[in-house]
Every structure is written in structure tokens, then in C-alpha cells.
Amino acid sequence: MKEKEVKHIEINNRKARFNYTVVDTYVAGIVLQGTEVKSLRAGNANISESYCVINDGEVVCLNSYIAEYIKDWSGYDPYKQRKLLLNKKEIKKIAKAIEEPGYTLVPLKIFFNEQNRAKMLIGVCKGKHDYDKRETIKERDFEREMRHA
Numbered sequence: 001m002k003e004k005e006v007k008h009i010e011i012n013n014r015k016a017r018f019n020y021t022v023v024d025t026y027v028a029g030i031v032l033q034g035t036e037v038k039s040l041r042a043g044n045a046n047i048s049e050s051y052c053v054i055n056d057g058e059v060v061c062l063n064s065y066i067a068e069y070i071k072d073w074s075g076y077d078p079y080k081q082r083k084l085l086l087n088k089k090e091i092k093k094i095a096k097a098i099e100e101p102g103y104t105l106v107p108l109k110i111f112f113n114e115q116n117r118a119k120m121l122i123g124v125c126k127g128k129h130d131y132d133k134r135e136t137i138k139e140r141d142f143e144r145e146m147r148h149a
Helices: 013-018 036-041 090-098 132-149
Strands: 009-012 020-030 051-055 058-062 080-086 102-112 118-128
Touching: 013 118, 013 132, 020 090, 020 102, 036 080, 036 102, 051 090, 058 090, 058 118, 090 102, 090 118, 118 132
Parallel strands: none
Antiparallel strands: 009 102, 020 080, 020 118, 051 058, 051 102, 058 080, 102 118
């Protein structure tokens, strides 16, 4: 019997690695409703402008976009807040880390694990200055030239 080929979909936040220095990362489950999983599997999502906050001991992802899968589903908000599933110990550690000035919680990637569950990689990040961003661009260009040579 042939095994099904599993297509690994990843939605990356490329802006996050450019604008922030990632200090620590966590893998969190995402609470999804309806056909949002099918939409994620189709790659119809965007997390480049999203961020995470802690409300009442729960981590919530705000401003993430997951397109509606079926066009006639009325009342669907693609930008709604989505709860992330983490252990209490992890939430306390994250809360302590982002209390410091300059640190924030940013979604880095959405992916599916081996059990076909939607997961989000979130990072405790520190914002980069303009000169840090210019240095990142120089390093990236240098690596590109070395590969082509």
C-alpha cells in the first residue's frame, strides 16, 4: 500500500527575523475554528504584521490573517484574535521576559507537526536598530556573493 505524500506547509514571518533579534523561541498550539485548518493547509495565511500579547494568563495572537476557506461562510473575521496553547510555566517565563523594555512576543512561523496539528513558533524578541538592520543586509549580500563565486 502506498503512503500518502504529506505536503509540509509553513507560513513564515520573514519580517520578524529582519526587524527583531530572536532571544528565545516556543512552540504553541493554535485554537482554530471551522475551516481555518483547511485554509492553513492551502497556505492562505499571513503573519507578517501580527504580534502576541498575554491577557489574563493566556497568550493571544493578534492581527494574524487566515483567509476563509469557503466564500459563503458569513460572519467570519480573518483577523480575529487566536488563543495559543502553552504551559503555565512557559507563559510565566514569557511574561517575565517581555516585561523588560524593548522585548516583545512575535510569531515566527506556522507549521503542522507529525500529528497534523497546527502549531505556531513564537519568539521573545528584541527590536533591532537601523544600524543593526543595515549590518544584516550587508551580511546577507556578502553570503549571496560568496555562494555565486
